Amino acid sequence: MSAPPLLSIRGLSKIFDEVPVVDRINIEVAQGEIVMIVGPSGAGKSTLLRCINRIEIPSEGDVLLAGVNMAGESRNGKLAADPPSATARKRRRIGMVFQRFNLFAHLTALDNVAIGPRRVLGAKLSEARALAAEQLARVRLSDHVLKRPAQLSGGQQQRVAIARAMAMRPVLLLFDEPTSALDPELVGEVLEVIRSLAEEGMTMLVVTHEMQFAREVGTRMLFMDQGRILEDAAPKAFFADPQHVRAREFLRRVHATAPA
């Protein structure tokens, strides 16, 4: 028997006010894949990510992480819903990076990263901070460990947020438009960090509007529109010859506005 895929999404839907924002989506993601999710705004990309770690509770369907259902335990063929504490435990294995960083405003960069290991994993404060310092060094922020989020640039904040996610030693990282709230000159430093994580073999799903980056770093492209995945292809194939008409339109619009 072969190992289950790292992430398996089956028939996933999220319905808001009778509108399916995510509409019966099926994806399997293997260990080490770097999946870039693109599409027009309102396509359901963010909601899909948020359903994976249950920040948003899906209306239908299953999400399995390494074969473990994120929603509950299977007993006699029926799914018994998890208590909140079990959901929290399962979430630890999935890191998430948000568009608006969402750093804890009252904590220093160091404690933003340390609080997960400290409070969730029960590490000693000194150990948690040592681990946090290590993670911050990886995103090249060793000089800023004692600053509050408000004292950091957007790019620095987002790198702290990545370190915070990595400190939990996740098996999967979700990026929800990680550079969309950044000034143009700060986009590069964040993309660099994501690229280096990709090179280390981290499995990740990245919702992004950075097409150049998606093409270079992604191992797989998903194109979403109106809650459906219309295209699932290798980056080369996707950019060279998109199959679906809406994907072609989307790429044409993106290219029309992108710098040469």
Place this chain on the structure above:
Amino acid sequence: MGGFDWSAITYAVPYMLRGAVVTIEISFCAMLLATLVGLLLGLVSASRLGVLKGVVRVYVYFVRGTPALVQVFLVYFALPRIGLELSAFASGVVALAFNSAGFIAEIVRAGLQSIDTGQSEAALSIGMTERQSILFILLPQSLRRITPPLTNEAITLVKTSSLLSVISISELTRSAQVIVAKRFAPFELYSALAVYYLVMISALSWCSEYVEKRLA
């Protein structure tokens, strides 16, 4: 229009000082109790504990919708019925705290809910439970925001404590009333009473401004 009877005031000052001490003691104890209870109730109403939340909502609805005077009477007469024979002082504390905790619960709930939802989403995303998210992320951030309304509530509580005169606690207002009955100088004595409250409230406001500055 007669002259201002200063002798009534000089007579009253030491008595009223004793009353003021009782008012301060009672207000302090009540504020402590109300803050603890109110904080707890506020945390519950910001959580997802459905049934408990409903109970808190009914409690807040009652406290807001009935006069403090009625609440003081209710607590004073209800406690013995459920077998709690408390001293006048203790029932005064409970009555005041009963009233104030309802408002503090609302202050705390509003404070927690004013924090950007991204903060609790980030907390959940690193595997925190909702309780941890409220305790370690939302509550520390809301403390600064809830300090001003909380000190307002403390001021209201000190003023509300004057209602305890109706259950024969010899606090400040009651002590003034007793002397009014003896000396028939209501204008003078109620003026003095107002000054007493003004001094106490001013001290409280000054403290709260100091705390706010320290938190800012």
